[in-house]
Amino acid sequence: MAQKTKENSSTAELAKAKVYIIGETPMVEEYTELCASRGYDVFVAWNDPPNPVRKFNSSGVKPSTTIPSGVSIGLELSNTNTEQKKKNLEKLDKSLPPTAPILSSSVTISATEQSSWIVQKHRLVGIGALPTFVEKRLVEVAPTVFSPTETVEVVRRFYVSLGKEIELVQDRVGMVLPRILCQIINESIFAVTDDVATPKDIDAAMKLGANHPFGPIEWAEKIGIKQVCAVLVALHNDLNEDRYRVSPLLKQMSIAGEWWKSQ
Amino acid sequence: MFKHVGIVGAGTMGSGIAQVVALSKIDVALYDVNDTLLRQGIERIRADFRKAVERGKLTQEQLTETMERIRSRTSLSELTSCDLIIEAVIEDLRVKKDLFKHLEQNSKATTVLATNTSSLSVSSIASGVSKQERVIGMHFFNPAQTMKLIEVIRGEQTSEAVVSSAIEFVKHIGKIPVRVKDTPGFVVNRVARPFYGEALRLLGENVASVEQIDRITKVIGGFAMGPFELMDLIGIDVNFSVTQSMYEQYFGEPRYRPHPIQKRMVESGMLGKKTKRGFYVYDDKI
Missing domain, CATH: 3.40.50.720 (NAD(P)-binding Rossmann-like Domain)
Known part of the structure; x- marks a missing residue:
């Protein structure tokens, strides 16, 4: 497999390393499965533990609310619950060895803001984590002003060991793809509200007329309406412009469920 | 029939x-x-x-x-x-x-x-x-x-x-x-607006480069072309005028506001592929 590439020889020590993953479903499961399949020893915890905990295809996955000793990398994957995210990061910062970097989703809160919550600020690096994104061979990574190049290098090697490349972007809420994509989705829901066309027809139109890989509404369902809405709310708060006003229907949907599936 | x-x-x-x-x-x-x-x-x-x-x-x-x-x-x-x-x-x-x-x-x-x-x-x-x-x-x-x-x-x-x-x-x-x-931009032109508009904003705010934004949208997003490649292909002037027309038809709705980067490129004659200068340079020989 891709693990047999030359670059992986330098990550041999990482490939046997322990990883601690905490955050929201389904990103936690996605990252856990990937890391375990690449030979990592994965310890995993959820903000809201699923019941029952799903079976992982790979061995070496251990649900654990406490962080074991000797973990090389910690991942925090929450986008919708700031308080919980803060607690998770504080816990990681307290329990991980000082050399271990923390990769934290910085889609809805900048990595710089997150680093202000912990003592060892240098170890936190932002990543673009949204459901389904981990399937792709590229990841957006946002170092903060506190991140030394060595930390960024460890993060890069970690992703190489997972068969991925990284793209270093500025540490801004929404990063690149989540901002573009969620604004497309937002626009499509405004169009639904304005009765321009049915959700089904909007999806068809964007795939056939603009060559988009998915319709915006089916895409929102793939990622999860709650996640999409969290990105948009964060953009609106951060940029403070009407341009990022969140569709009221989308907000409703995020709370109440996904009614257009039945349409 | x-x-x-x-x-x-x-x-x-x-x-x-x-x-x-x-x-x-x-x-x-x-x-x-x-x-x-x-x-x-x-x-x-x-x-x-x-x-x-x-x-x-x-x-x-x-x-x-x-x-x-x-x-x-x-x-x-x-x-x-x-x-x-x-x-x-x-x-x-x-x-x-x-x-x-x-x-x-x-x-x-x-x-x-x-x-x-x-x-x-x-x-x-x-x-x-x-x-x-x-x-x-x-x-x-x-x-x-x-x-x-x-x-x-x-x-x-x-x-x-x-x-x-x-x-x-x-x-x-x-x-x-x-x-x-019958609403401005209908479906496709309207819902596609943020693909270009947000990419321009990200570029203007120096969040990432033209090449990075195109690569991220293609590799992670699965889009066939990045927003800047696509604007170069469509014509930066054409894309700008569609955006401007929608902005006016919606009486200044900020979601459709054009970006100064587009305007300046149009003013300087960098219209994309057709003028060989756009977000990218298209030289037959380098």
Whole structure:
């Protein structure tokens, strides 16, 4: 497999390393499965533990609310619950060895803001984590002003060991793809509200007329309406412009469920 | 079902539409005010069909038969037998409104009058016609021969019968219709706006470079082309004017606000691929 590439020889020590993953479903499961399949020893915890905990295809996955000793990398994957995210990061910062970097989703809160919550600020690096994104061979990574190049290098090697490349972007809420994509989705829901066309027809139109890989509404369902809405709310708060006003229907949907599936 | 379709304007869109309609065994009358453009339009269709024959997708007989179904017309009065007339002239409201008045005089009372506008209001184009219920929008995408989608736009006064007949026609010619309300940008141009607009904002705010944004949208997003590659292909001027038109039609809605980067590039003549300078440089030799 891709693990047999030359670059992986330098990550041999990482490939046997322990990883601690905490955050929201389904990103936690996605990252856990990937890391375990690449030979990592994965310890995993959820903000809201699923019941029952799903079976992982790979061995070496251990649900654990406490962080074991000797973990090389910690991942925090929450986008919708700031308080919980803060607690998770504080816990990681307290329990991980000082050399271990923390990769934290910085889609809805900048990595710089997150680093202000912990003592060892240098170890936190932002990543673009949204459901389904981990399937792709590229990841957006946002170092903060506190991140030394060595930390960024460890993060890069970690992703190489997972068969991925990284793209270093500025540490801004929404990063690149989540901002573009969620604004497309937002626009499509405004169009639904304005009765321009049915959700089904909007999806068809964007795939056939603009060559988009998915319709915006089916895409929102793939990622999860709650996640999409969290990105948009964060953009609106951060940029403070009407341009990022969140569709009221989308907000409703995020709370109440996904009614257009039945349409 | 429409048996005889008139197409007004023999440019890229008009001739492309004529080609599609003729291929589904419907008689086409292709009109253009300009005789040279009309001949060029017919030649473009023939050349396209020849390529199809070379590729084995069409037989020589089918080519001859289909070409015979397309007749050139130089007078609007020759369109009176059409059941449907599709307008594909320049995107200029005055020109289109004026044309529709003439089409009304040169057609049966039951003939459906369709506009292929991509950015103007169908209701406004229809406003000069006395029976507005028979005016509808049929937005083909470029190239009309291969793009499957047609936005069927219902104007303020378009009748449901006319909408239904247009949808039936779209299906008959092998395309996929979506019903759209007459609102600025319809569906595709509207929902695609943030793809360009947010990319420009990200660039302007130095969040990432042109190359990075294109790479991220393609590799992580799965888009066939990045926003900057696509703007270069469409033409930065064309993209800018669509954005500006939507911004104005929505009375300054900030979601559609154009970006100064676009304007400056248009002002300096960097229009994308067609001028070899856009977000990327297109040199034949470096």
